[in-house]
Amino acid sequence: MNKTRVTLTVLALAGVLVSSLAEATPSEDQALFRSYFKHRFPQVPDDDFKNGAYALDPAGRENWEAIEEFPPYEAAIDNGRKLWETPFANGKTYADCLPDGPAIAGKYPRWDKERGMVVTVQLLLNECREANGEKPYGWFMGPLAEIDAYIAFESRGQVINVEIPTDDPRALAAYEKGKQFYFARRGQFNFSCASCHMGNSGTTLRTEILSPALGHTTHFPVYRSKWGEIATLHRRYKGCNEQVRAKAFKGQSEEYRNLEYFMRYMDNGQELNGPGARK
Amino acid sequence: MKIRSLSVGTLAAALLLAAPVTNVWAAHRADAQQAITRALAAHEQAVAAGVAGDTAALIKRAQDLLPSRGYSKAIELANQARKQDESAVAKAQAIAADAQRPQPVSPLPASVAVPPEAPLAPLAPLAPATPPVPQPPPAAPTVAAPVTPALAPPAPVPAAYPPQLAAATPNRTPVAAASPERAVNKFNATEAEAAIATAEAARKKADTVGGEWRDTAQMIKDAGDLVKSGQFDAAVKLANKARRQGELGYDQAIGEQTASFPSYMLQKTP
Numbered sequence: 001m002n003k004t005r006v007t008l009t010v011l012a013l014a015g016v017l018v019s020s021l022a023e024a025t026p027s028e029d030q031a032l033f034r035s036y037f038k039h040r041f042p043q044v045p046d047d048d049f050k051n052g053a054y055a056l057d058p059a060g061r062e063n064w065e066a067i068e069e070f071p072p073y074e075a076a077i078d079n080g081r082k083l084w085e086t087p088f089a090n091g092k093t094y095a096d097c098l099p100d101g102p103a104i105a106g107k108y109p110r111w112d113k114e115r116g117m118v119v120t121v122q123l124l125l126n127e128c129r130e131a132n133g134e135k136p137y138g139w140f141m142g143p144l145a146e147i148d149a150y151i152a153f154e155s156r157g158q159v160i161n162v163e164i165p166t167d168d169p170r171a172l173a174a175y176e177k178g179k180q181f182y183f184a185r186r187g188q189f190n191f192s193c194a195s196c197h198m199g200n201s202g203t204t205l206r207t208e209i210l211s212p213a214l215g216h217t218t219h220f221p222v223y224r225s226k227w228g229e230i231a232t233l234h235r236r237y238k239g240c241n242e243q244v245r246a247k248a249f250k251g252q253s254e255e256y257r258n259l260e261y262f263m264r265y266m267d268n269g270q271e272l273n274g275p276g277a278r279k
Numbered sequence: 280m281k282i283r284s285l286s287v288g289t290l291a292a293a294l295l296l297a298a299p300v301t302n303v304w305a306a307h308r309a310d311a312q313q314a315i316t317r318a319l320a321a322h323e324q325a326v327a328a329g330v331a332g333d334t335a336a337l338i339k340r341a342q343d344l345l346p347s348r349g350y351s352k353a354i355e356l357a358n359q360a361r362k363q364d365e366s367a368v369a370k371a372q373a374i375a376a377d378a379q380r381p382q383p384v385s386p387l388p389a390s391v392a393v394p395p396e397a398p399l400a401p402l403a404p405l406a407p408a409t410p411p412v413p414q415p416p417p418a419a420p421t422v423a424a425p426v427t428p429a430l431a432p433p434a435p436v437p438a439a440y441p442p443q444l445a446a447a448t449p450n451r452t453p454v455a456a457a458s459p460e461r462a463v464n465k466f467n468a469t470e471a472e473a474a475i476a477t478a479e480a481a482r483k484k485a486d487t488v489g490g491e492w493r494d495t496a497q498m499i500k501d502a503g504d505l506v507k508s509g510q511f512d513a514a515v516k517l518a519n520k521a522r523r524q525g526e527l528g529y530d531q532a533i534g535e536q537t538a539s540f541p542s543y544m545l546q547k548t549p
Contacts, residue, residue, distance in 0.1 A: 032544065032545075180535075180538050184488075184535035185535050186490070186531065188492050188494055190531065192535075220547070246492060248493075249489070
């Protein structure tokens with residue numbers, strides 16, 4: 001009898017251990033992610049996380065709201081609209097590649113089962129150009145960012161709803177790679193994205209408040225005063241990687257697309273409010 | 280009050296004395312322009328000697344920094360270019376001077392490999408192999424001197440001075456004395472190049488796992504530039520730093536392969 005009890009106890013403990021080691025699902029991850037920030041910043045309403053550090057800093061918010069009266073990204077939206085509507089040399093337009101556009105930001109990034117990869121709006125825009133005999137734009141700034149600004153503006157108010165299809169394990173693998181990238185320490189400074197935007201969110205780095213990760217993808221592309229122009233989310237990834245002295249990846253690389261997939265999934269339920277203005 | 284004014288006075292005097300003789304001030308535009316002018320002069324000499332490398336790009340980068348007031352960096356780049364060109368010219372001059380020096384007749388040991396163009400090749404026989412062809416008398420007197428194999432024009436300046444010749448011929452003046460960099464360096468060019476190659480291998484290995492650091496490639500390039508300017512010890516030191524970055528970046532990426540939600544999230548979140 002004692003032997004039986006011992007055996008059963010061991011089996012029960014083993015079962016508990018196995019279940020605790022099993023990978024959490026993306027929805028469990030997202031629930032944990034949101035819960036962490038609600039616990040860390042109980043004073044911030046759920047729909048204010050999309051405003052980043054300005055949800056935490058009253059003085060900064062006042063300045064930012066004054067800037068938003070005459071937003072610096074307005075010219076980019078206008079240029080983006082013109083670029084979207086201007087036909088290519090062969091007479092076709094972006095609407096021929098993205099017929100649901102331009103208000104399509106809420107649908108991306110998404111898993112493309114046929115291609116077996118995460119696709120983003122920016123990737124599809126340049127592929128549209130190349131398919132119609134045009135040279136692709138740079139991934140970080142310039143005309144692509146301006147079209148992105150126009151698409152983001154037209155998509156304002158949409159609620160993020162990224163899906164990870166269950167009928168293709170590669171989609172989950174891409175999500176997991178994005179998640180690993182987010183939490184992996186890198187560079188000479190040995191920082192991960194989470195180092196600043198989770199454990200140290202709300203604290204200051206020199207004079208700047210580190211924004212919480214929740215809501216990070218809602219307001220891109222962003223006009224940063226530091227850059228003096230509008231730029232894409234992957235431009236920010238590049239800058240952050242280089243700031244921790246890691247070699248940045250190329251724009252729209254698999255690493256950055258997977259990272260965007262993970263981060264966007266964490267922002268499910270948040271409202272899109274791009275393009276944004278930041279310091 | 281008296282002591283206080285004395286202390287203030289002493290401090291002021293110390294600052295007035297120390298400031299001009301130390302490098303406490305930021306670089307000035309005039310300093311940067313002077314450095315660029317010197318670099319351009321050295322570059323002209325290198326071009327004239329036919330040994331100019333890619334220092335023109337360095338000088339251009341220095342010039343492009345002036346509008347944005349990057350004077351310190353401009354001085355650094357200009358000095359780097361100047362040192363490379365000066366070193367290249369000095370090396371070329373030493374080789375040319377060595378090639379024109381009278382050569383000893385003593386035979387070389389059989390184990391030494393002599394390049395065909397080396398001035399120490401055995402003298403060719405003076406008698407021609409074929410009967411001379413009668414030449415018509417010249418229309419005007421010429422002052423052309425007869426050329427024999429023993430007085431053949433100096434061989435083209437080789438890219439690298441064969442070190443084995445210096446070892447086998449103790450009567451020759453070694454190039455090392457003509458090259459100040461070699462006299463003070465602990466490492467030589469070959470060792471520096473080897474250190475750079477090792478660093479590059481470490482960088483590539485880190486890159487294969489997405490773990491390369493931001494500055495490693497530039498450090499390797501800068502080490503290569505130091506070799507060109509004859510600063511072998513500095514090149515080895517920098518290459519070793521780059522190698523270490525590559526190794527650490529690789530280990531870091533491997534160690535972070537299973538990175539996930541940190542434990543503090545799991546503990547603090549209800």
